[in-house]
Amino acid sequence: SYMIWCRNVVFAKIGEDWIFLLLLGVSMALLSFAMDFTIAKCQKAHYWLYMELSQYPLLQYLAWVMFPVIFISFSAGFTHIVSANAIGSGIPEMKTILRGVVLKEYLSFRTLVAKIVGLITALGSGLPLGKEGPFVHIASMVAQLLSKLVTSFRGIYENESRNSEMLAAACAVGVSCNFAAPIGGVLFSIEVTSTYFAVRNYWRGFFSAVCGAFIFRLLAVWNREEETITALFKTQFRVDYPFDVQELLAFAVIGIVCGFGGALFVYFHRQVVYFNRKHRRLTYFLQKNRFIYPAIIAFICSSLTFPLGLGQYMAGELTQKEAINELFDNHTWTKGQADVDEELIISHWKHPQSNIFVTLVIFIVMNFWMSAMAVTLPVPAGVFIPVFVLGAAFGRLVGESMAAWFPLGVRSDGIPHRIIPGGYAVAGAAALSGAVTHTVSTSVIVFELTGQIAHILPVLIAVLVANVISQWLQPSIYDSIIQIKR
């Protein structure tokens, strides 16, 4: 009878475990979809306002600039009042928690509310901020609350090891629901949060992540955005001859530059924080007037991206999602003949007084420091997506240069195979985000994001090279933040 009792308990626990993981995945998918929806609406409203006032350039400028300033200020204020724990990415703190440090109140309901509202308003502002890190934090809080809400789960996660198992799965779900990338999500969360990883947690995270990604994409089908379940940033690169072996050298160069660039980003971000902290008067002033710093940064950034001003030379009117979609575009922008769809994309990146190379360079340089500044704001915001966009832009730059240099492809004999600049953009995005976060699983994330894996070797080479260089020069952005907070 003791045996039977034991078996019953074990079975009941396994059953509960499954249900819990399923619930976690589904609820995070719903949350992710709802948040994406709201954020997109905010960004549309911003653009709509700008377009409506097209007869009054000054009003246009005011609308373009005040919208982010108000949103960011609200986000900063709300987060400060409700829970200051919601500030920032959340991955560094989750890393600390998973190592056994108890951060009080970090996973409370109050923090959850602050993080969700703060994140929606921060991203709705249109500043170069990300959703990935905060989503890992949100998933962990949802997991914690789910286990508390449903009484019968309480038993499972009472002891510490099970609690950390649950949080590890939650981190995976967080990344996965964000990108609809279950495999990459699991791996990325392992890389950024764990030192030693229990392999039995692996399928738990996997299961939950698949549930999450499935529901997340299914919602898009139900919402008539997509015909069927597909990748988030689906690409249509040629697969019969995706790249030539000689092109791998150019991909290695992307890796090298992204490695140095990633290290520079981490260094620059830390210097911004240290600068603010070093000047005592400045610190005092900023602490007294909490809205000043976010408002100033939002003002500067949105002034610079104003589409009638400098913005026209740096694709300023594009949201991050639009920018990624266009940078991953299948066509070669310098090719000459372009159809209507293509022309529309190119028009964002080409200016009568300039060309796409100049635009891309300005885009990269401006967004580089703006992203690093924006991430230091006291709002819930991640660093992954801004860096991802930067990397994509750099990759596109290299790809377009290659395409201009070798119009018929690099092969001297046989059938010419043109270069695909979009493939370079994918590799660049993976390499720079990998360099900043010290992960190689960004490569898997881009395969899942684009729905294509033909560029696997170029991407892996770029990511590995970038990682080697940035790991040698700087800590990861998350370790850097831990270092700053200490």
Add this chain to the structure above:
Amino acid sequence: SYMIWCRNVVFAKIGEDWIFLLLLGVSMALLSFAMDFTIAKCQKAHYWLYMELSQYPLLQYLAWVMFPVIFISFSAGFTHIVSANAIGSGIPEMKTILRGVVLKEYLSFRTLVAKIVGLITALGSGLPLGKEGPFVHIASMVAQLLSKLVTSFRGIYENESRNSEMLAAACAVGVSCNFAAPIGGVLFSIEVTSTYFAVRNYWRGFFSAVCGAFIFRLLAVWNREEETITALFKTQFRVDYPFDVQELLAFAVIGIVCGFGGALFVYFHRQVVYFNRKHRRLTYFLQKNRFIYPAIIAFICSSLTFPLGLGQYMAGELTQKEAINELFDNHTWTKGQADVDEELIISHWKHPQSNIFVTLVIFIVMNFWMSAMAVTLPVPAGVFIPVFVLGAAFGRLVGESMAAWFPLGVRSDGIPHRIIPGGYAVAGAAALSGAVTHTVSTSVIVFELTGQIAHILPVLIAVLVANVISQWLQPSIYDSIIQIKR
């Protein structure tokens, strides 16, 4: 000065580490390519012999049957004489070693020679045997030897923890070079060998695996087999609408059946071993006459696959590689109109007196028990590829049935999207191999193998469902082998 000395030592070690991982990847790639080449030549010789004698059916039969009997007998004899440690897969033993158990002589040079020669002859015979497990073992031995050969490496891997780091990387390289699947290789090797995994080993395995996969595929380009670096079993499925959401149910059914099928395979394999062991006289007889058992099994299997006999109803003349390529085919076999290439593929699976459904069922049933028997032979051989082929055949069966049932696709409204049976074959292959080995990373392996990731959700669902069921019913094949050996 102490600091400088320290730094020098650390730097020197990091440098050596890199070089070691690079060398390991490259040498395993060369080995894998050379072995594939030799095995393919053996299999071609077998088929050539069969075709040359086409006027004398009896001689044809003799040639078709004696060839494998001789090869398998040689393999069994050679392995027995040189090193009995080379028998079997190698993954169970590597799992044991990585948990800290010392298996004497298991990684010696003698075992390496026995494993390589034994594996080439065993696979050259054409029996349903795999190369993955043995390759993990071979990679570990090569790593061990590399570290001994190059004097300066000796320092690095003297202590135990570094030694196990090296072996973990080697396991990853072994899988990766086999399938040209670096990411899947790393994950698969983690899943089958580790309980707790040190995340810092992850990039080591990754780096080495990427080097290996790169060189492995580059050799194919240099050898004029491929135009550029591509996937090993490249598929060309439609990506704009790879599957309908409703089709996911069919994929879940594949997962359920593969889960039960995988558990049955593990159970059946164990029963075969126990049967041989239980009958004392049989055991004694077999030990005395070591060639009898392998020769009998080889004789039975090749008699059954004889293309003029039963083989014509079960695609008996195809090698495993050919079978995978054809099962992953893009076309629907029941469609009616077929071009020349298609007709050739279908001709292997269709018989005037039968249809493709019957052929597939016979193929699955016969190969199921033949694979389980073949794996018990005392030769170096793995279980992954035979099971992979079985799963692919089952998936193709479900896919073709679906295509016959819904000729215009499952959607009732809008544009009809036909069903892609090849996608089902890919999911089936991943699900069954995942069920037998208790891994979810088989999903990643199939994406890398086929070069397409559009079917990510169906594959993940099938693999997860299959894993849940088979983990509930049976241990993994590797744990089962450990259990048998105890």
